[in-house]
Amino acid sequence: MMSTSVRFARRLALVALTSLATFTAPLALAQGYPTKAITLVVPFAAGGPTDIVARTLAGVMTKSLGQTVVVENRAGAGGTLAAGHVMRAAPDGYTYLIHHNGMATAPALYRKLPYNPQTDFEHVSQVIDVPMTLLGRKDLPANNFPELLAYMKAQGDKINLAHAGLGAVSHLCGMVLRQAVGVDMTTVPYQGTGPAFQALLGGQVDILCDQTTQTTPHIKAGTVKFFGVTTASRIKVLPDAPTLAEQGLKGFEVVVWHGIYAPKNTPKDATEKFAAALRAALKDPTVVQRMTELGAEFVPDAKLTPEGLRSWLKQETERWGPVIKSAGVYAD
Ligand code: MLT
Numbered sequence: 001m002m003s004t005s006v007r008f009a010r011r012l013a014l015v016a017l018t019s020l021a022t023f024t025a026p027l028a029l030a031q032g033y034p035t036k037a038i039t040l041v042v043p044f045a046a047g048g049p050t051d052i053v054a055r056t057l058a059g060v061m062t063k064s065l066g067q068t069v070v071v072e073n074r075a076g077a078g079g080t081l082a083a084g085h086v087m088r089a090a091p092d093g094y095t096y097l098i099h100h101n102g103m104a105t106a107p108a109l110y111r112k113l114p115y116n117p118q119t120d121f122e123h124v125s126q127v128i129d130v131p132m133t134l135l136g137r138k139d140l141p142a143n144n145f146p147e148l149l150a151y152m153k154a155q156g157d158k159i160n161l162a163h164a165g166l167g168a169v170s171h172l173c174g175m176v177l178r179q180a181v182g183v184d185m186t187t188v189p190y191q192g193t194g195p196a197f198q199a200l201l202g203g204q205v206d207i208l209c210d211q212t213t214q215t216t217p218h219i220k221a222g223t224v225k226f227f228g229v230t231t232a233s234r235i236k237v238l239p240d241a242p243t244l245a246e247q248g249l250k251g252f253e254v255v256v257w258h259g260i261y262a263p264k265n266t267p268k269d270a271t272e273k274f275a276a277a278l279r280a281a282l283k284d285p286t287v288v289q290r291m292t293e294l295g296a297e298f299v300p301d302a303k304l305t306p307e308g309l310r311s312w313l314k315q316e317t318e319r320w321g322p323v324i325k326s327a328g329v330y331a332d
Contacts, residue, residue, distance in 0.1 A: 033269060046073045056287055060284045064277045065273070108320060109330055119264075122261065132256060136227065142227075152183045158186070161208065163187055176252065196210070212238070231255055279304050
């Protein structure tokens, strides 16, 4: 027969093991996940390109998951506020982040970044790619890229470039442009390119690099000046538009990619179910039509996996880190 002290020691060991497990293992998932609304955090203002992708997918995912996917905009600090918020959220499968290249550039841009994008999250899946376009206000006295270059050289830092903060792709594109052209510009930050684009339409800023998901209808309607696309080759949705690379900026290439992240230790059952709904949404005919019309490019299935995101994030972090360091751009 077991003595009281042996029984006590065994119970103590069990309690110790159980509490250790709660610190190291993901929480168990409630039956029937999801049983309530899921929040998808967008790190930029409503109405902008990231928000357009998130809301297009969330509507379809709501139907397949049987619970509302609520899009929450938490703009600020080039997307890093939202990423920090999701990193600290409960790892229960009810909070996700959709973010872009900013997850790869922030470590080089922010000296005090409160998270490590590669180790402090569950990497759920890549989402979709989006080309960028270089635009000017309608009354800018330049009608094509060579004229824009001449105007920029003449104006120097009197040129205002709108962007969505350090970590935003509009900022990254502007930084690469500044390096390629060798002209200093005045940068004007907004909470997202939704408001930055409104400032361009209103003539309050001169130029903006922004994603086709927001800019395509405006380019087609001629409400802005359009100087080229940032991809390595021409894009289907704007077939006549030359790339910046073919107009003299050799090797210029900025393409926006997106990933879905969850707080570290979110149960795998939850992230897998969310990812399955995402993959199905990306094949939904209404999503395919809308995203295609807006110039977005669907990525191969291999990228719609945790490893597909993890390895791409690592690769992009290694690509942009040295570029940003050599540009000497950072936030304290
Ligand atoms: C946005 O959604 O506002 C953009 O993705 C911001 C950016 O330029 O990165």
